[in-house]
Amino acid sequence: MKSCFLNLRIASGAVSWEARGDAAASILGKLAAVLELRPEPVPAVPATAVLISPPSPAPGDGKFIAAEHGFRLFEGGEAGAYILQTDPRAAESRVAWANCCKFLLAAGLLGPGGRRRFLLLHGALLEHSGSAAVLLAPGGTGKSTTLRRHRLHGGGGCADDWLLLCEDGEAFAAYPLPTWSEYGRLCDRRFPAEHGLPVRWLLVLSRSERGVGYAGAIPAAEWKAALLNSAEHASWQPLRLLPQETGRKIRLGNAALIGRLARSFFPLAYYADLNDIPGSVLDAVVSRRNR
Structure with missing residues (x-):
């Protein structure tokens, strides 16, 4: 089954995000256009990144993952910055995409002034x-x-x-x-x-x-x-x-x-x-x- 992917970074009031796959381009692209958010590449999560959401263990790789949400949250390499990624196991479903949309919306609320409220x-x-x-x-x-x-x-x-x-x-x-x-x-x-x-x-x-x-x-x-x-x-x-x-x-x-x-x-x-x-x-x- 295909999975959905959203990579989101918020730092100092600036938002950058990217999504991969046809469904991502269709759904998140339309939503970002309404919010006047432009997609930008998100830096790779550093190997020493620390999950700062309430952790729950993920099988196999020993990392922590917020599995109940289908997302992982990492420190973003500078104070106050963080990176949010979808769980690679999240299926490309209405529920998974709805969650992606909601997190993109949350990011949009934190952007600098001038965007639509x-x-x-x-x-x-x-x-x-x-x-x-x-x-x-x-x-x-x-x-x-x-x-x-x-x-x-x-x-x-x-x-x-x-x-x-x-x-x-x-x-x-x-x-x-x-x-x-x-x-x-x-x-x-x-x-x-x-x-x-x-x-x-x-x-x-x-x-x-x-x-x-x-x-x-x-x-x-x-x-x-x-x-x-x-x-x-x-x-x-x-x-x-x-x-x-x-x-x-x-x-x-x-x-x-x-x-x-x-x-x-x-x-x-x-x-x-x-x-x-x-x-x-x-x-x-x-x-x-x-x-």
Whole structure:
């Protein structure tokens, strides 16, 4: 079975990365273009490199490897620098590539100023008339069901599980994570990862048993909390493996971007109950808005 390969180096706020193989060029290349990260060769890991992630033994070669993540983390030859490599045994699967994407995203958050600011979110991305709705909910709430229902009613399903929310001037654009937009069974390939959609709606999904109503506006504090929870859920693997200071910077960046989002533009933020909506959740919100 083919394996995926990502080699990533972060030092003094600068990021260099390389990926090998056709799948790497397709998936990580598209993601890096969205993040405005250019691939550069990464120096070879020195023979005396020391793993600085929580170690677990790897069979055979006596080295340590963070096998639960499919990555190895090494000191990068200078203070504060480190190199992240995929485990050569990691199969070329959606899960392996999703993890590669998440670590590349974490690296992008640490780059110097001037790059696009973005959030990696755990959620679904729905399309309606050329605009995007970001659907947030804890795992098992019904994001995939909602995405499937929306597509059955003629809407577009761009991402199921992971998505990017990027600043786009004074507005925001949403991008499906390439792994899921290209290989996800529920996703619509009309919306490739490298083309963002303007975000118009933020939906927070629930599965209560209220029995009445189907959508309603929610306070900004509630959807800000939903965004923070979604960003934390999406980034837990990089945050566990990367150094503590790196994780702190990522969290601060997430909070700052959500604060700007709250101050700037969101014209629509809705609470939607999956059990109350017979058709597409987004159609219900749009029809309510147009009354």
